Amino acid sequence: MEPLDRDLEEGLLELPSEPMMLNMGPSHPAMHGTVRIVLELSGEVIQKADVQIGYLHRGFEKMCERGTWTQIFPYVDRCNYVSPMLNNVGFALAVEKMLGVTVPERCQYYRVALGELARICDHMICSGAMCMELGAFTPFLYFARAREIIWDIFEEETGARVTHSFGRVGGMANPPTKYFKDMVRAGVPRVLQLISEGEKLLLKNRIFLDRLEGVGVMSKEDALALGWTGVVLRASGVPYDVRRAHPYMVYDRMEFDVPVGTTGDNYDRFMCRQEEIRQTARIIEQALDQMPDEGPINIEDPRIVLPPKQDVYTTIEATIQHFKIVMEGIKVPAGECYSYTEAGNGELGFYLVSDGSGTPYRVRIRPPCFATTQGLEQLITGLMIPDVVPTFGSLNMIGGECDH
């Protein structure tokens, strides 16, 4: 007897199937409200991913061309709203480079200390949020408590907890408070202790390790080709840290190690961040030890720095000086420059063009996240939907600076 389906080919016996299109985001719990990924799925496996950014676009660069140089500080605060202090410092350094001035040594240490505190915040929140999206809520609470300590210090120093707008061209808005060093010395060990406690819940946890290890691997070559910088690049095995490669401010006097990963997977990125927090604590300690207790914070140049407020009210010279700087802006000599610093996510560059007036002619930002997000598509293709969560989380994509 012959089989009944003798005329049918093998292929016809299978049900026809086509990939399922799935739209993830921008309103999706793991997309932070700022990214949309259009996925082509076969089952749960991602065959094709289309990462679309731009949901937090606010015209940052265009806005900068409207006001004075000083008025840009609040904007850079909101580029990376997790570590605004680093952006403040980065932008101040860029303008100072064009002006050809260097801030006093005390201010440099102050900037380093504040900036590194912000870096701890940045890394901690990235790691914590990633754990939370994986379902582990408790470690996030440890990290959030640690962040509170740093935010308290910032509040005491700058008056604001999140968007400080504390940087100024040629110095800082205020000198360090009397107890700055005491506060940081009391707070940072406590932060490290909380981080270790949070880590204990994760690093011995098989589920957590399984979710991270070998997932979202980026090779050294690809990372370089994509223009990655910062922790994500170092996790792929390239020991490039702007603070070490091109030291600015007083980083050449600091002793710290640059943690480097081997495989470039999510686990390496997580561990690099955690290790960098500890190295950052070392930097803060050294900066506090070396920072002089007395001395000026701002440079002595009446064309750049605002006069003391009481002089503005009492003397005519200071009033005029204040008026000129506020109304016309700092006169930055015509020209252009590129200045780059190590921000929370990598190399934060500012390319500035000045026409000699008090207003920038062009401000171009090179946000680390923009380059990083380019690689997301390559990372998640071939993985499963659940892998999008830790992979995207470990890249620490910040919508504010990505959509510039």
Next chain:
Amino acid sequence: MSLVEIVLAVVKILILALFFLNMAALSTWADRRQGAMVQDRVGPNRAVVHLPNMVARGIVLLPPALFGVLAIFSSLGQIAGRAAVERFTVNVQLTILVAWFSLLVLCAKVRSTGAINRAEQMFEDVDPRSIFFAGLGVHAIGLVVGRFVPQAAWPLAAQVSGFVLGGVFLIVALYATSRVPDGPIPLRLAGTLHALADSIKMIWKEDFIPKNGDRLLHGLAPVLAVFSALAVMAVIPFGNDLCFADGNKNGTLDFSDLTNLVATVPASGACNGFRVKLQIIDLNVGILYVFGIAGTGIIGAAIAGWASDNKFALLGGLRASSQMVSYEVAMGLSLVGLFLIYGSVRLSDMAVWQGQNAWGVFVQPLGFVLFLTALCAETKRVPFDQPEGESEIVAGYFLEYSGFKWGMFMTGEYIELVFSSALLVALFFGGYALPFVHPDGITVAFGNTVLFQYKMTHLAVSLLSAVAFFGKTVFVTWVQIFFRWTLPRFRYDQLMKLGWTKLLPLAIANMMVTGVVVLALRNAGPEADAWVKLLADITQGVVAVATLAGFVAVVVGLLEPVERKKFLASSAARFAAAVGGVKPEPQQA
């Protein structure tokens, strides 16, 4: 089935349903509470009912006053024999308990709002823990002193102690009422009203059905989810068998017999009259019924995913059904070892066996771990919450649900959580049995050496067993909530791998090893039996000691003084304030 049996069944259903629903609401609250704490919101604490002052005073006054009057009233008549000494002991212990507990509450009140008279001033500097320890000490002294009361004085002692108890209750009632502040009293119950407010809100919310969704299946899915969660509780035994004597000698159980609870039963639990099980129905298939019904809960999830016309929901439904298929197998096989040992699949037999021998968790430790894992997967909670995995597929299968249908899914999930705890208790934590508590009272014995014996009435033992069962269930539920907040979730394929390549082989191996051991022990002779019995008694002793130690530790922890040493550097702002650090005025900068 006679009318009295139907009434009894309804009462039992009511007890269990009330317990499960309330616990579901409470565990929702516990989960929510943590979410609110995280985000620094008032959270559930906002739910408040303002009681008129008179009502609040009534609530404080009436129940203790009622108890007091009852205690005095019931002591007026003659009490004789064994009942007298039991009454005396219970009265003394209750008096001591009420006294130290009231003092604790008073102490807390004085600490928070200050003393209002000289008597209260004495409590200002008292450590609450010393009140607790003193109370424990007096409890022990009361037990010892009670033994020295001569037999002739038993009835008198019972009466006098009853009057004292009533008096203490009345004093507490009156003093507490005088301490109720004026004006309307906000009733928060630690935020537990929030769950109630939520469920009322959900009734009036819009019931949204996707335009291309399947209307019938969309409505059916939550019903299935809740039905299976509620139906499984039918076979859970929640207390000792009650034994009623045949008062009117007509050979059948009727309503008048329900008042004739026998005074005592022998250690074997044998009953001359009618046996009423504290279990809705004692099916001969027992645990298999649980597997069957619990499995249908997942059908609700799968149907919901299909009927919602949403790709995320579809993925959730798919995940739910494949997860159920993988874990149901391991779940069943992990219990086979237990069946071999207990020799029955009836949950009531299992509870009896565990009471007489050792708790299931000691005889089947590996089976316990496997079953716990599979059970977590069945109830779809972290780390197995792929079907709803929030950060991946938004809300999974109930993404397109709102209003009360959504509420039904949530209720179903939390009832399943409580039910799974009840099942764990029934299978592995001795059911309603407490260590060394037998149907005739407490007998602390290791092997054949009896260390301590205390006879109790049938009523006391039965009440104790029901309290033990519900208490254990609450505790296990609480532990399960911890899992949710600590563990990250698996990836979908890792979950499958765990189920098929780890749990299943382990369960089979466990089954085979158990079979060999059970056979070997059965043929080993009486000497080995004696050793096994001794081992079982030792595990009971371990449980008893651990429970007591845990209880004391928890109470002491709770009574830790509120004025903890503040770690200044936990808040740099506080640290700065402490050292006088304030910013210079802007004018002077």
